[in-house]
Amino acid sequence: MINHRFSMLITIQQQREEKLQAQFVAAQQFYQQAEQKYQGLANYRTDYIRQSQQQGAAGLQSRQYSQFVNFIAKLDQAILQQGRAVHQARAAAEQRKQSWLAMQKKRKALELLVQRGEQAELLRQLREEQKNADEYASQLYSRAQAVQL
Known part of the structure; x- marks a missing residue:
């Protein structure tokens, strides 16, 4: 009966563990996607600056330069925000991993407890069987002694 209860608890724990594992996997995937987006923005910024420098070698008008600076500032802001999102996603994934x-x-621990309980029960049964066998042998010996007298 007790093992049945522990068995039910273990089953419930396994279901919870599987759910937490799935949440961790989803959080890890979200973190990886956020990291990829961050890298994409950083690479885009680098490429944009390189292309703008190549175009700027021929000369830029003040309006074009102003647009360039404004766009880089917007990219920097997006990279900063995405960096925060990456940090939060990493923290969430780590928290879910720890929960899992x-x-x-x-x-x-429950499985070990059940295993130890089963081992103790088996040992108890073996001792009981040995005790019964010893009693039976003792009775046989006593009867044999009584018959000889």
């Missing part, structure tokens, strides 16, 4: 690992640890 904690649940995994609880499940393993």
Whole structure:
């Protein structure tokens, strides 16, 4: 009965663990996507500056230069915001990972407890069987002694 209860608890823990693992995987994927977007923005900024410098070698009008500076500022702001999003996504993924690992640890502890309980029960049964066998042998010996008298 107790093992059945623990078995149910372990099943519940496994379901929770699987759910937390799925949440971790989703958070990890979201983090990777945010990181890729960040890298994409940074690469775009670098490419845009390079292209603008090549075009600027021929000379830029003040209006074009102003647009260039404004666009770079907007890119910098987007990169900064995406950097924050990456940081938050990484923190969320790490938190979900820790939750998943904690649940995994609880499940393993329950499994170990059940295993130890089963081993103790088996040992108790073996001792009981040995005791019964010893009593039976003792009774046989006593009867044999009584018959010889």
